[in-house]
Amino acid sequence: MAAIPFASMLYAMFRGKYDYRVHRQTLYFDNLPEAFEGFKITQISDVHSGSFDNRAAVQRGIDLIKAQKADLFVFTGDLVNNVANEITPYIDMFSQIKAPYGQFSILGNHDYGDYIKWDSAKAKADNLQELKNQHQKLGYHLMLDKNVRISKDNQHIVLIGVQNWGRGFIQIGNLDNALNGVNPNDFKVLLSHDPTHWEEKVRYHKVPVQLTLSGHTHGAQFGVETAGFRWSPVQYRYLDWAGLVSQNNRYLYVNRGFGFLAFSGRLGIWPEITVITLKRKVA
Numbered sequence: 001m002a003a004i005p006f007a008s009m010l011y012a013m014f015r016g017k018y019d020y021r022v023h024r025q026t027l028y029f030d031n032l033p034e035a036f037e038g039f040k041i042t043q044i045s046d047v048h049s050g051s052f053d054n055r056a057a058v059q060r061g062i063d064l065i066k067a068q069k070a071d072l073f074v075f076t077g078d079l080v081n082n083v084a085n086e087i088t089p090y091i092d093m094f095s096q097i098k099a100p101y102g103q104f105s106i107l108g109n110h111d112y113g114d115y116i117k118w119d120s121a122k123a124k125a126d127n128l129q130e131l132k133n134q135h136q137k138l139g140y141h142l143m144l145d146k147n148v149r150i151s152k153d154n155q156h157i158v159l160i161g162v163q164n165w166g167r168g169f170i171q172i173g174n175l176d177n178a179l180n181g182v183n184p185n186d187f188k189v190l191l192s193h194d195p196t197h198w199e200e201k202v203r204y205h206k207v208p209v210q211l212t213l214s215g216h217t218h219g220a221q222f223g224v225e226t227a228g229f230r231w232s233p234v235q236y237r238y239l240d241w242a243g244l245v246s247q248n249n250r251y252l253y254v255n256r257g258f259g260f261l262a263f264s265g266r267l268g269i270w271p272e273i274t275v276i277t278l279k280r281k282v283a
Helices: 003-014 055-067 083-092 121-138 195-198
Strands: 022-031 040-046 072-075 103-105 146-152 155-161 188-191 211-214 244-248 250-254 271-279
Touching: 022 244, 055 083, 055 271, 083 121, 103 121, 103 155, 195 211, 195 250, 211 271
Parallel strands: 022 271, 040 072, 072 103, 155 188, 188 211, 211 250
Antiparallel strands: 040 271, 146 155, 244 250
């Protein structure tokens, strides 16, 4: 009996943390433009590149992302653990990810460098600027409280990206600024790293955001998920910690994370690549 948890932890540390799984969701909306029927979005989150220790395993994950052949690719924050140069050895790999309608990204709480001591405020600011430059090298359009139209066949949806806003974490994301110039009737997809932003702000906002994509929780990298039962210790901290939830025709999807942090492993909550297909709701 003692061998079972021991073997499980060994698997978590040597294989589980790179055991990438694709989670697929098809979502139906009343106001999705006809041109976007079947539009496919691939999302990853929480890369935490400073934790990687196996380039070949990471490449397998990149290849799996590429194999989804999505229309749009999005990354929802925490590219690094603390410093910008953690992603440098992997730029050649993550820059392989391309999508016809672009690659877009946001920052997560770890990206601001708040969890280590800096020699000066300037050094910290320079690190953040370097991280922003790294997004550009990756070919990702970094969205800091901004929005962009994704156009197809003379119709469009709006992609919105906010800086980090999380309960108990840095709160500088401004949804109102990010919505500037957006028609309230437009179909909107929001990138927001921390799901507590959706819980406290997005789902009640006067301007409806149909779909929010988040990450942050990692599902604690440990738990149980079966067809009829889900448990992770992270559920005692977060109301919405993995997968899909909805309220008032507004959806939130929480990605379980591509990488890992602190505990160098995953058991039961495997690293995730999310594929969301948008569909029009049939009357």
